[in-house]
Amino acid sequence: xxxxxxxxxxxxxxxxxxxxxxxxxxxxxxxxxxxxxxxxxxxxxxxxxxxxxxxxxxxxxxxxxxxxxxxxxxxxxxxxxxxxxxxxxxxxxxxxxxxxxxxxxxxxxxxxxxxxxxxxxxxxxxxxxxxxxxxxxxxxxxxxxxxxxxxxxxxxxxxxxxxxxxxxxxxxxxxxxxxxxxxxxxxxxxxxxxxxxxxxxxxxxxxxxxxxxxxxxxxxxxxxxxxxxxxxxxxxxxxxxxxxxxxxxxxxxxxxxxxxxxxxxxxxxxxxxxxxxxxxxxxxxxxxxxxxxxxxxxxxxxxxxxxxxxxxxxxxxxxxxxxxxxxxxxxxxxxxxxxxxxxxxxxxxxxxxxxxxxxxxxxxxxxxxxxxxxxxxxxxxxxxxxxxxxxxxxxxxxxxxxxxxxxxxxxxxxxxxxxxxxxxxxxxxxxxxxxxxxxxxxxxxxxxxxxxxxxxxxxxxxxxxxxxxxxxxxxxxxxxxxxxxxxxxxxxxxxxxxxxxxxxxxxxxxxxxxxxxxxxxxxxx
Ligand code: KIV
Ligand code: ZN
Numbered sequence: 283x284x285x286x287x288x289x290x291x292x293x294x295x296x297x298x299x300x301x302x303x304x305x306x307x308x309x310x311x312x313x314x315x316x317x318x319x320x321x322x323x324x325x326x327x328x329x330x331x332x333x334x335x336x337x338x339x340x341x342x343x344x345x346x347x348x349x350x351x352x353x354x355x356x357x358x359x360x361x362x363x364x365x366x367x368x369x370x371x372x373x374x375x376x377x378x379x380x381x382x383x384x385x386x387x388x389x390x391x392x393x394x395x396x397x398x399x400x401x402x403x404x405x406x407x408x409x410x411x412x413x414x415x416x417x418x419x420x421x422x423x424x425x426x427x428x429x430x431x432x433x434x435x436x437x438x439x440x441x442x443x444x445x446x447x448x449x450x451x452x453x454x455x456x457x458x459x460x461x462x463x464x465x466x467x468x469x470x471x472x473x474x475x476x477x478x479x480x481x482x483x484x485x486x487x488x489x490x491x492x493x494x495x496x497x498x499x500x501x502x503x504x505x506x507x508x509x510x511x512x513x514x515x516x517x518x519x520x521x522x523x524x525x526x527x528x529x530x531x532x533x534x535x536x537x538x539x540x541x542x543x544x545x546x547x548x549x550x551x552x553x554x555x556x557x558x559x560x561x562x563x564x565x566x567x568x569x570x571x572x573x574x575x576x577x578x579x580x581x582x583x584x585x586x587x588x589x590x591x592x593x594x595x596x597x598x599x600x601x602x603x604x605x606x607x608x609x610x611x612x613x614x615x616x617x618x619x620x621x622x623x624x625x626x627x628x629x630x631x632x633x634x635x636x637x638x639x640x641x642x643x644x645x646x647x648x649x650x651x652x653x654x655x656x657x658x659x660x661x662x663x664x665x666x667x668x669x670x671x672x673x674x675x676x677x678x679x680x681x682x683x684x685x686x687x688x689x690x691x692x693x694x695x696x697x698x699x700x701x702x703x704x705x706x707x708x709x710x711x712x713x714x715x716x717x718x719x720x721x722x723x724x725x726x727x728x729x730x731x732x733x734x735x736x737x738x739x740x741x742x743x744x745x746x747x748x749x750x751x752x753x754x755x756x757x758x759x760x761x762x763x764x765x766x767x768x769x770x771x772x773x774x775x776x777x778x779x780x781x782x783x784x785x786x787x788x789x790x791x792x793x794x795x796x797x798x799x800x801x802x803x804x805x806x807x
Contacts, residue, residue, distance in 0.1 A: 292534065292543045293510040295486060296322050296527055297331040298559060299344070300360055302518035307564060307753055307762040309788065312344050314562040318515075319348040321558060321631065322355065325551035327527075329356040329382060329510070335374040336367045342374050349378035356380040356421065363387035363411040372418040383415040384453075386425035389440055390432040401436060408440050409447050416448030424449040425488065430461040430469065437469075438477050445479040451486055451510060456499060459492025459522060463502035470506040486510035491522040497529040504534075504543060515559040516567050516574060528552045528573040528605070536600050553606040554631035561666045564762035566738075566751065573605060576659075614661075616650035623661075630658060632665050652768050653745045663747050663766030667776070676701055676786050677726060677779045684771050686714040696721035696775065715774045722778055730756040730785055732778075737770060750777040754785055761785040 299315055302308060310318070315333070322330050332348040333341040349357040357378035361367035368385055375381035387408060388396065394404055408424070415422045424444040426432055432440075441452050454469060461469070470487065474480045487503035487510070489496040500511050517526035531547045538544075556574040560567050569576045579602045614626060620643050627634060627642070634642060645664055650656055680697040691710040694717035698705055707724045711717030719732070734753035739746040748770040752763045763781025767773035 290543050291509065292504055292545050293328040293484065293486075294326075294527065294531065294545050294547055295329040295331065295358075295510050295512045296327045296514065297488075297512055297524065298322070298514040298518055298527075299348075300331040300333050301512075301520065301524055302514040302559075302563070303333070304520050305518055305523070305563070305565065306520075306760040308518060309761070309784065310562050312340060312347075315344040316347055316351065317633075318555070318559060318562065320351065321551070321555045322515075323352050325548050325555060326546040327355050328546060329358050331358045331360060331384065331512075332375075334360040336361065336370040342370065345371075345374035346377055349375050349381060352378055352380075356382050358382035358384050358423065361385045361415075363407050365411070365414055368411060368415050368418070372415075375419070380421070381419055382421040382423055382451075383419045384423040384425065385411055385415050386427050386453075386455075387411075388428050388457075389426035389436065390428035392431070393428045401439075405440060405443055409443050412444045412447035412449050420450070422449050423451040423453055423486070425453040425455050427455055428457045429454045430456040430465070431458070434472070438473065441473060441477050442479065445477065445483055449483065451484045453486035453488050453510070453512065454503070454508070455488040455512075456490055456496075457488075459490035459496060461489070461499050462493075462495055463498045466499040467502040467506035470503045470508045474507045484509050486512055487525075488512035489525045490519065491517060491524060494522070496523070496525040497533065500525040500530055501533060501541065505541065516556050516563075516565065516571070518559060518563055518565055526572070526574075528556060532573050532600060532605065535604075549604055550606040554629070557662055558631040561662060564751065564764050566749070566764075579607060614646075614650070614656045615654070616647065618646075618650075618656075626658075627661060627665065630661060630665075649747070649768075653747070660747055660766075663749055666749075667765055667767075676783055679772070679775050679779055680704055682718065682772055682775050684714040684717060686771075692717045694718040694721045694771075694775075696725065698722065698725045698779070700726060714771045718771055718775045719778055722775065722782070726782065728756070728782060728785075730754040730782065733760070735774070737774070748773050750774045752777040752781045754778075754781045756785050759785065759788045761788055 299318060303310055319330055319332060333345040335342040335345045345359045357375050359371040359375045361371035361383060363385055368383060371383050399407060412422060412424050426437060426440055429437060444452060470485055485508045487500045487508040489499040511530050513525040513527040513530055515527050517523040531545050531549060534541055534543050534545060535549060556567060567574050614622060623643055623646055624634060624639055649664060678699040680699050683695045685693040692714045693708060693710050694714060695708045696718060705725045707721050709717055709721035709724055711720045733755050736751045737748050739748055745768060747766045747768050749764060749766045750773040754761055761781050761784035763777045763784060765773045765776035765780055
């Protein structure tokens with residue numbers, strides 16, 4: 283399929299597992315990556331960028347396994363512009379029935395300065411690496427990183443070289459979220475008009491959201507002839523994130539009258555995967571986020587509610603069912619059984635094996651005893667907690683009792699299980715949460731710095747669960763932790779411990795990452 287031959291179809295390239303996972307603190311486990319990949323494959327994503335195989339043993343293993351398991355999607359891996367990266371990428375993606383190698387190099391003046399290549403040397407590097415990739419795989423994507431800040435004549439030159447060397451997709455990244463819709467369209471239009479061979483390949487658009495224009499820039503590029511949109515679920519990604527898959531797909535669906543392009547995405551699966559990605563990445567979706575935010579279909583003002591009751595179209599441009607939101611949100615109570623729980627969790631994107639269900643059911647009953655009504659969001663919080671608990675091998679909160687109130691000092695009596703051994707301490711602090719965190723630190727000494735502490739109520743009412751998010755940093759490595767409980771201080775302690783556990787895992791991963799830094803741009807492998 284080329285730009286010319288399939289005018290109305292837009293390919294969806296999802297990079298949640300690569301660009302999304304690069305967001306500081308969004309690391310996913312191997313199992314979580316496989317699960318998200320399966321959901322992407324199932325919802326009709328055309329190409330899944332499953333990871334950066336040379337980045338770590340873990341990335342390599344995840345990309346290889348996703349490649350083996352994929353049923354429909356093309357499986358793509360990322361590689362820098364050197365033979366060693368490309369070979370490693372091929373080793374991982376070759377197991378897919380439809381593999382793709384994606385290789386890139388920064389072409390703007392700022393990025394050319396990093397490997398210290400002049401224009402001619404870089405052009406030669408592009409020719410050599412794309413040729414090498416194409417000799418391994420007949421589906422090759424090439425990206426000039428920071429394309430939107432690259433001199434136009436040089437961009438035309440290197441795109442032509444990549445096409446001649448065998449690239450089948452040329453991706454135009456707006457790496458720093460700098461472009462605006464008119465310019466985004468213009469770049470694609472001028473590439474198609476001016477670069478020899480442009481009509482034989484697919485142009486892709488890859489936009490970051492630093493100025494909040496990523497989705498608009500992607501759609502403008504589509505209108506100018508791009509036929510692949512690169513995006514992530516919930517717009518997850520470095521800094522302000524990437525174009526959000528759900529926004530592009532729903533915009534093309536709802537405004538098909540003015541943007542007559544189709545995607546193969548089953549939009550009814552959007553809500554399910556959005557919740558799952560929020561849960562495994564630890565990046566909660568903001569309430570007013572387009573399409574997938576909690577308030578996207580909520581109406582509170584009297585006028586809006588009145589209008590909605592008379593005709594939903596007065597204030598809704600799409601139906602909640604279109605994105606897989608069920609009409610009623612009140613789901614279960616203490617009399618609900620195991621089968622009902624399993625089916626509701628499946629609807630929310632959690633497929634559980636029998637032994638997992640057993641554990642979750644016990645926790646569900648405990649919650650139902652404390653809380654009259656259980657909503658979908660309560661179940662999601664419960665699942666997020668049990669996901670976290672599975673990873674928490676080193677530290678666990680065994681018990682916590684706090685003394686708080688107007689008379690200080692506030693105090694926390696905490697018992698942690700550290701590598702199987704119970705350890706207790708009593709610590710004081712400026713409030714019960716501070717006292718609790720001090721107690722954790724006394725039991726498990728660490729140098730991690732707390733960067734963020736956030737609490738929000740999962741649902742309404744004084745018996746609502748509080749979700750606590752914690753973000754910690756240690757030697758440049760960032761980990762987030764989350765937990766929910768009807769007791770805010772307990773949720774805080776568990777979230778803090780969850781973040782520490784993730785940091786411990788990250789510490790052990792640092793060795794293979796060092797490898798990557800030593801593979802420099804001049805290394806042709
Ligand atoms: O934003 C970017 O430039 C990228 C490239 C690796 C394609 O993610
Ligand atoms: Zn990117």
